[in-house]
Each structure stands twice: as C-alpha cells, then as structure tokens.
Amino acid sequence: MTKQTILVPDISCDHCKMSIEGAVGALSGVDKVEVRVEPRTVDVEYDEVSVSLDAIHAAIEAQGYEVAAR
Numbered sequence: 001m002t003k004q005t006i007l008v009p010d011i012s013c014d015h016c017k018m019s020i021e022g023a024v025g026a027l028s029g030v031d032k033v034e035v036r037v038e039p040r041t042v043d044v045e046y047d048e049v050s051v052s053l054d055a056i057h058a059a060i061e062a063q064g065y066e067v068a069a070r
C-alpha cells in the first residue's frame with residue numbers, strides 16, 4: 001500500500017468531501033480515502049499495482065476540483 005496526501009485547494013465543505021471520497025473510493029485499488037476540509041487535503045491509501053496516482057488525480061479533477069501539486 002502507498003499512502004499519499006493530495007492538496008486540493010478548492011475543498012470547502014462537506015459536499016466536496018462526499019463527492020471526492022465517493023469518486024476516489026470507487027476506483028479499484030483504493031483502500032482508504034479521507035478528505036479533510038480544513039487543511040483541504042485528500043489522504044489516500046492505495047495499491048500502486050492496481051491504480052496510479054495520476055488516475056486518482058484524474059478522479060478528483062473529474063469532480064471539478066483542481067489538484068494543487070502533482
């Protein structure tokens with residue numbers, strides 16, 4: 001398992017939390033995902049053999065959020 005914290009500056013409320021957690025959690029290979037509204041981060045734990053960090057970024061961006069640093 002790989003752990004990564006992704007900064008997403010547009011996260012502002014529980015709706016953002018739900019949509020990002022839903023989208024990232026639906027990817028196969030993602031074990032855990034937790035959005036923190038306050039530091040505006042997405043903590044994700046995933047199996048890098050099954051899913052890439054790029055695919056996780058893409059799932060976040062598909063929800064309408066920009067990822068800060070790649």
Ligand SMILES: [Cu+2]
Binds near residue numbers: 015
């Ligand atoms: Cu929101």
